[in-house]
Amino acid sequence: MQIADTIQGVEVCGLAHFSLAETLDCGQAFRFSFQDGRWQGIAQGRQARLIQKEDGFVLEGCSLAEFERQWRRYFDLDRDYEAIRQSFLADPALAVCARYAPGIRILRQDAWETLVSFIVSQNNHVPRIKGIIERICTLFGEPVVGGYAFPTAQKLANLDEPALEPLRAGWRSGYILDAARRVADGRLPLDQIACLPLKEAREALMTVRGVGPKVAECVLLYGMGRMEAFPLDVWMKRAMALLFPGRTPEDFGPYAGIAQQYIFHYSRMQKIG
DNA sequence: CGCCAGGCTTCTA
């Protein structure tokens, strides 16, 4: 991987496979969109404008310092995805999925934002999930260049259900408030939970109302960098039954979560089941 | 215009 500080911004190249489209639109993040030839979105209070290149991407208008401070970790650039992907090719069924969208990466998103996002995701369509999350930001987040940051837990913890009514989030509003209050008052220390053994971390997250096994697993994988986490939603359950009968998440090893993302994306695009 | 959505809680046997 090479990193260059250019007039345009920071250019990252030399990546074996890296796809903004596959990474930003594979169901792990909800605040990025593609318009005018570039991906843009806001993460950790900063706007990113990204252009796909042959073997990497450009972060437009980004300084090297900001890249190092934030985006290098966000895009998980120091992990050797190609080596991990190659190891998946030994399994014929997994190879099909890993070859389908080889440019997928797991983003290392903010744990709090991920928690709320996947609470919102339950029994919901992606377009509506995106809409609710955007309303959370525009109504309660701080304005930043290019839009609004995701609001802090403290900010939401001071609200009540009537105040959340404009979100049109349905019964999930109560769940969001419970999560916010637990994070704000220290009952749910996300940065500490991120370091716990997987089982204990799951149990801690599931103390939040509306957080079950699936949402907890998504927070661990997308918001806590726990690559061994393996979310099982309806698509994954169908795919597992069909493509990997008898296999358990543990069978996929320490990077099971990355395998999961290949399988999930493949099964959604192919509409398995 | 119904159907159903990257589920979870609650209720029932």
Place this chain on the structure above:
DNA sequence: TAGAAGCATGGC
């Protein structure tokens, strides 16, 4: 302890 209903809302 397993299985199903109910849940608020709105894309499609």
